[in-house]
Amino acid sequence: MTEQFLLQLSLAVLFIPIISFLILIFFGKKLHRSGDSIATSLLAVTLLLSGIILYSKLNFYPEQTLNGTFTWVSFSRPELTSLRLDLGIMIDNLTAVMLVVVNLVSFLVHLFSTEYMHGDVRYSRYFAYLGIFTFSMLGIVLTNNYFMMYVFWELVGLSSYLLIGHWYEKKSASDAAKKAFIVNRVGDIGMFTGILILWATYHTTIFSDIYSQLATGIVPFGDTTWLTVAGILIFCGAVGKSAQFPLHVWLPDAMEGPTPVSALIHAATMVAAGVYLIARAFPMLTADALIVIAYVGAITAFISATIAIAQTDIKKVLAYSTISQLGYMVMGLGVGAFSAGFFHLVTHAAFKAGLFLASGSVIHAMHHALHHKHDHETDPQDIANMGGLKKYMPITFWSFLIYTLAISGVPLTSGFLSKDEILAGTLAFGELSGHTLIPIIAFLVAGLTAFYMFRLVILTFLGSHKDESRVDHIHESPFAMTFPLMLLAALSLFFFYSPNPINAASGWFMHFIERPISVVPLAVAATSNEIFEEALHHAHSTAMYLSLAVASLGILIAFATYYWKKISADNIAAKVPSVYLFLKNKWYFDEFYDKTIIALTIGISKFFNWFDAKIVDGIVNGVASTTKHTAFGSGRFDNVVVDGFVNGVAYVSGLIGLVLRKIQTGKVQTYIIYVVFGVVILFFIYR
Amino acid sequence: MTLNVSLEHYLILSAILFSLGLYGVITRRNAIMVLMGIELILNAANINFVAFSKYTAGNIDGQMASIFVIILAACEAAIALAIVLNIYKQFNTVNVDEIASLKD
Numbered sequence: 142m143t144e145q146f147l148l149q150l151s152l153a154v155l156f157i158p159i160i161s162f163l164i165l166i167f168f169g170k171k172l173h174r175s176g177d178s179i180a181t182s183l184l185a186v187t188l189l190l191s192g193i194i195l196y197s198k199l200n201f202y203p204e205q206t207l208n209g210t211f212t213w214v215s216f217s218r219p220e221l222t223s224l225r226l227d228l229g230i231m232i233d234n235l236t237a238v239m240l241v242v243v244n245l246v247s248f249l250v251h252l253f254s255t256e257y258m259h260g261d262v263r264y265s266r267y268f269a270y271l272g273i274f275t276f277s278m279l280g281i282v283l284t285n286n287y288f289m290m291y292v293f294w295e296l297v298g299l300s301s302y303l304l305i306g307h308w309y310e311k312k313s314a315s316d317a318a319k320k321a322f323i324v325n326r327v328g329d330i331g332m333f334t335g336i337l338i339l340w341a342t343y344h345t346t347i348f349s350d351i352y353s354q355l356a357t358g359i360v361p362f363g364d365t366t367w368l369t370v371a372g373i374l375i376f377c378g379a380v381g382k383s384a385q386f387p388l389h390v391w392l393p394d395a396m397e398g399p400t401p402v403s404a405l406i407h408a409a410t411m412v413a414a415g416v417y418l419i420a421r422a423f424p425m426l427t428a429d430a431l432i433v434i435a436y437v438g439a440i441t442a443f444i445s446a447t448i449a450i451a452q453t454d455i456k457k458v459l460a461y462s463t464i465s466q467l468g469y470m471v472m473g474l475g476v477g478a479f480s481a482g483f484f485h486l487v488t489h490a491a492f493k494a495g496l497f498l499a500s501g502s503v504i505h506a507m508h509h510a511l512h513h514k515h516d517h518e519t520d521p522q523d524i525a526n527m528g529g530l531k532k533y534m535p536i537t538f539w540s541f542l543i544y545t546l547a548i549s550g551v552p553l554t555s556g557f558l559s560k561d562e563i564l565a566g567t568l569a570f571g572e573l574s575g576h577t578l579i580p581i582i583a584f585l586v587a588g589l590t591a592f593y594m595f596r597l598v599i600l601t602f603l604g605s606h607k608d609e610s611r612v613d614h615i616h617e618s619p620f621a622m623t624f625p626l627m628l629l630a631a632l633s634l635f636f637f638y639s640p641n642p643i644n645a646a647s648g649w650f651m652h653f654i655e656r657p658i659s660v661v662p663l664a665v666a667a668t669s670n671e672i673f674e675e676a677l678h679h680a681h682s683t684a685m686y687l688s689l690a691v692a693s694l695g696i697l698i699a700f701a702t703y704y705w706k707k708i709s710a711d712n713i714a715a716k717v718p719s720v721y722l723f724l725k726n727k728w729y730f731d732e733f734y735d736k737t738i739i740a741l742t743i744g745i746s747k748f749f750n751w752f753d754a755k756i757v758d759g760i761v762n763g764v765a766s767t768t769k770h771t772a773f774g775s776g777r778f779d780n781v782v783v784d785g786f787v788n789g790v791a792y793v794s795g796l797i798g799l800v801l802r803k804i805q806t807g808k809v810q811t812y813i814i815y816v817v818f819g820v821v822i823l824f825f826i827y828r
Numbered sequence: 829m830t831l832n833v834s835l836e837h838y839l840i841l842s843a844i845l846f847s848l849g850l851y852g853v854i855t856r857r858n859a860i861m862v863l864m865g866i867e868l869i870l871n872a873a874n875i876n877f878v879a880f881s882k883y884t885a886g887n888i889d890g891q892m893a894s895i896f897v898i899i900l901a902a903c904e905a906a907i908a909l910a911i912v913l914n915i916y917k918q919f920n921t922v923n924v925d926e927i928a929s930l931k932d
Contacts, residue, residue, distance in 0.1 A: 808924070808925060809924060810854045810924065813850075813853055
C-alpha cells in the first residue's frame, strides 16, 4: 500500500458517487428497478474502498498525513505572484475515519431507501441526489484546503436542498428546502469572509500551509484579534451547517424530506460537516474563539434539549435531539476536548442514523396500517397516535432501544464512551478557565437527553396502542430496512471503539484521533494539551459518576411520568402553561425571526419596491413621456410643415401638369398649328 | 398688255401653295391626305428655290437644291407610305385622330 495508491483509492471513493449520480440522472428511468441496485452497489464499493483506506492508514501510516496537491490556477505575472490556487486532497486520521462514517451511513441509507421509497414518483432521481450528496460530503472530508472545502460545502447545501424538497408538491417541503438553503447561506457568508481574511494574509488556502505560516508568527493583518475574528467567521459556516444557535431553525423543518434523507443528511453526515470544519480549523483557533464556540455549543445543546421535551412528532423530537447532540460536539471541541468531540461525532452518526432509520421504519409501518384502514386523517408521525408497537416490530424496537441507551449515555454503549469524554472535558475546562456554566449545562443536557429519549421510546413502543384495530396491520419492516438497523445497533456498542466499556482512553480511536497542536501565538492560545490532559484525567471519574447519575435520573423520571404514570405530564403542563407553550413552540424562534429579521427584510424589500415603483419607474416613465411628447411634436412638425411643403410642391406641380396636359393632345396636327403660330409670332418679333 | 412675271409672282404662288399644303396637313384626318399636304409644302419650297435662283443668285445652286428636294420627297413618300401601311395594319385605320396611344 504505497501512499500514492492510497491517494488514488481515495480519489476513486470521491468520484464513484458522482458516477452513480450521472448514470441515474440520465438513464435512471430506463434501468431495471430505476437503477437503485446500481447506486447501492456503487456505494458498497466505496464503502469497501474507504474501509481499506482506514485499515491501511491505521496500520501503516498512523502518524503521517498523505497529501496530493496540484495547482489549478496560477498567474506567473510578477505583479500577481500571489495569485495561485491549489486544489488537493489529503488523508489524515480524521479523513480516514470520516470516509468510513460517510460511506457506511450513505450505503445503509441507500439500502434502506430501496424499500422505504419503493414506488415513489421520482424514485431514480432520489437515488441520483443521494449520489451527488455523498460526492459533495466526501469532497468536504477529503479536501486539504479551505477553497475546495467551501465549494463542496455549497454542493452539500445544494444537494440537501434537493433532497429536503424531494416531495416539492407539498408546500411545507418546498418551504423547508428553501429555508434550509437560505439559513445555511447566512452562515456561509461568514465562512467565506473568514477564508478571505486567511487568503489575504497567507495567499493560500491549504490548511497545512496556513498553519505552518501561522506557526512562524505571521498573523492576519499583524493583529491576533484578526486571527480570532477569522476563526469565529469560519465557525459561522459550522453554525449554519451544523444547525447551531442561532441558525438552528432550519433543521427541524428539514424533516419534511424523506426519513432516510433525514438519517443521512440531518443526522449523520451533513450536519457533522460543521463539526468537521471546526476540527480542521482547530489549530488556528485562539482561546477567545474557542470560548465562543464552546458557549454557542452549550446554548444550542440546552435550548434544543428543552424543546425536544415538548414535541410530539417523532421526527421533530429526533431533530431537536440531533441539534442538541451537535451542540454537544461543538461544545466538546470548544472546550478543547478535540478527540472526544470528534469521537462523539462518529458514535452519534451511527446511533442517530439508526434512530432516524428506525423512526422511518415505524412511520412506514404506521403509514401502511393507516392506509389499509383508509385513514388519511391521523398523522403517522405523531407519537400520540403510537404506543405498544414493541410486539409488532421487535427488531425495530430492540435496535431503537439500543440507540436510545447510547444517546442517553448508558454504559456498554458507544454513546456513553464519547459523552463521558466530552463531559470530562467540560469539567476540566470549567476547572481550568473558571467558566463553570459550561459543565453545568453539559450535565443538565445529559439528563434532559435521557429523559426525552426514553419518553419517545415509552410513548412509541411500550404501553398499549390507543386504537387496537389499527395495530393488526402493523408489521415488521422487510430485511432491507431491518438490516441497516441491526448493523447500526451493533455499531452503537462499546467494543468497536474501546475494549474497556467505561473508558474510551484505552481504545484505538482516542489514540488514532489526537488533538492537533495549536499554532496560534502563545499569548492567545488555549490551554496547552499537556495541562488539559492532566485536568481531564482528574475529572474523568467525577464526570463518569455524575453522568451516570443524571442519565439514570432522566430515565427514571421518564418512566415515572410516561410508563408508571406516577407523575402526570399534563398536570405539570397545565400548571405552568406558559413554560409548556414556550417549549412546545420552540422558544418562539421562528416567530421571533418572522417578526424581526424576516419582517425587516420584507420591510426593506417593500421600501425598495416602493423606490423602484415610484422613483426609478417615475424617472423612466418621465423620460419616456418626455420622449413621447417630443416625438409627438416632432411628428406634427414633420406631418404639417415638412410634409406640407413637400406635398405643396407636388400639388403645384400637379396643377401645372393638369394645365399643360391640355396642350399635349397627342394630335400631331395641333402641334403643327402651334408651330405655325409660333413661327408667325417669332417672325413678327425678330423681323 | 405685257405680262411681266417678276419674283413676287413666284413668291405669291409659292406662299399660296405652302398655305394650301399647310391647310391640308392641319385639317385632313386621313394620313395619306396629310402626306399629300407635305408634298405641296415641299413643292412650294422648290418653287422658292428655283425663283430665287433665277432672279437673285445668278447661278444654278438653287435649282440643284430643288432637285435634291424632289429626290428627298420621293424617298419621304416611299417611307411615309410604308409607315402608313404599317399604321393601318396596327390600328386598322389611317385616321390620325384615332392614333393617339402616345397621349396617355
